[in-house]
Each structure stands twice: as C-alpha cells, then as structure tokens.
Amino acid sequence: MWWRRSSRRSSRQSRLSLRSVRGKILSMSRVCLIMLLSLFMSGWAAGQNRPPAKNAPPRSDSSSEESSSKNRQVDISPPKDDAKNHPYSSSSAAGDEEETGDVQEFHPWDPHRAAKNVEVGDFYFKRKNYHAAEDRYREALVYKPNDALATIHLAETQEKLGELDDAQKNYEGYLKILPHGPLAEEAHKAIDRVKEETSKNSEPEKQQ
Incomplete structure (x- = not known):
C-alpha cells in the first residue's frame, strides 16, 4: 500500500510542476508580446514624426511661356487703328540733339x-x-x-x-x-x- 501512496504523491507533484512550468511559459510569452508591441509602436511613432520628403517644385507656366515666346516670330502687321493711336506728331523727337526743359516720360x-x-x-x-x-x-x-x-x-x-x-x-x-x-x-x-x-x-x- 505504501508504494501506491508514493506514486500518487509523485503524480501530484508532477502535475503541480507542469502547471508551474505552463504558468511561467505563459508569463514569458506575454512579456515577449508586450515588448514586441512596444517596439512596433515606437517605430510607428518615429515614422509619423519624420518630416516628409521634399518634392521638386513643378515647373511654372511663366517659364514655359518665356521659352515659347523666344521662338515666336515678330508680327510685322500693324494693329487695328494704329494710325489713330500713333498720330504723326513730333513730340518724341528722339533724333534731335536738343532737349526741352520739360520732364519727359521714362521708358525702359x-x-x-x-x-x-x-x-x-x-x-x-x-x-x-x-x-x-x-x-x-x-x-x-x-x-x-x-x-x-x-x-x-x-x-x-x-x-x-x-x-x-x-x-x-x-x-x-x-x-x-x-x-x-x-x-x-x-x-x-x-x-x-x-x-x-x-x-x-x-x-x-x-x-x-
């Protein structure tokens, strides 16, 4: 009879040891999972705080218009009502050497x-x-x-x-x-x- 009692005690002890091992494994797995989650969250937060990459500014329409305007030929046809807008006056005597004392309009x-x-x-x-x-x-x-x-x-x-x-x-x-x-x-x-x-x-x- 004594050997039956000892076998029962040993089985109980083995069960208790298995339960303790399982508990330790579960606690360790929980700790590892928490660490992985913390690492993932820290990496995600760092990615969110990173400044966006600078993109090259798009080419403006004015530069394309300037390049295209250089290739345009000068239109020699007179505009409408050109004779009225430019009467045959001698107010802008650029060929004369003498200058008047009046203030003249500045032209670039x-x-x-x-x-x-x-x-x-x-x-x-x-x-x-x-x-x-x-x-x-x-x-x-x-x-x-x-x-x-x-x-x-x-x-x-x-x-x-x-x-x-x-x-x-x-x-x-x-x-x-x-x-x-x-x-x-x-x-x-x-x-x-x-x-x-x-x-x-x-x-x-x-x-x-």
Whole structure:
C-alpha cells in the first residue's frame, strides 16, 4: 500500500510542476508580446514624426511661356487703328540733339519693342504712309536709343517728307553709330543729296 501512496504523491507533484512550468511559459510569452508591441509602436511613432520628403517644385507656366515666346516670330502687321493711336506728331523727337526743359516720360530699355516699331515703320514706309512710319521709328529710338537701323530709316522717312535738316542729322547720326556699317555708303550719298537739295531750296530765298 505504501508504494501506491508514493506514486500518487509523485503524480501530484508532477502535475503541480507542469502547471508551474505552463504558468511561467505563459508569463514569458506575454512579456515577449508586450515588448514586441512596444517596439512596433515606437517605430510607428518615429515614422509619423519624420518630416516628409521634399518634392521638386513643378515647373511654372511663366517659364514655359518665356521659352515659347523666344521662338515666336515678330508680327510685322500693324494693329487695328494704329494710325489713330500713333498720330504723326513730333513730340518724341528722339533724333534731335536738343532737349526741352520739360520732364519727359521714362521708358525702359526694350529692344524687342524697338524692333517691333522698326518693322511696323517699314510696313508703313513701303505703303508711302511716311508720317506713320516716322512716328514708329521715333518710338523705336525711345525704347532703344542709338539704334542704327531705326536712325537711318528715320532719316529716309524725313527726306521723303521734306524735313531735310532732320534727315541730314539722322544720316550723320547713323555714321556716328556705324562709321563702316552696311549702309554707310548709302548714308554718305544721302547726305550729299540732302545738302544739294537744301542749297537749291535756299537759292530762291536769297534772290528775294
């Protein structure tokens, strides 16, 4: 009988030891799970606090418009009501050397606008609208002073209009800008022609 009692005691002890082992395993697994969750949560929080990556700014529409505008050709056709908006006045006498004492309007340096005025002036000159052409050449010299092409074209227009003194000044002005330019020979011939015409016009006045 004594051996039965001892076997019962040993089975009870083994059961208790198994229960304690199971309890320890469960507690350790819980601890490991808690640690894994804490690590995951800390990594997720660090990812949330990380600043977003900087993206390259998109290309603006103005830069594309500027690049496309460089490839555009200058439209030489005159706008509507151009003759009304640009009357043949001599208020902007850019070719004259003498300046008035009045305060003049400030115009920025704009070679593109000056070239536009020269081309529209050529348009009027070919159609013998010399007054409108003169006004456009003067405007070109306002936006780009000492422009050789605008200066000699203005001189040619003034010669057509009989403004011989101003024409001679602008022919000479072209030679000052480009003494050996492509139109220098033509400018010299024009100066001689204008001087001869001026002397012819002054002879009747002397006789009177």
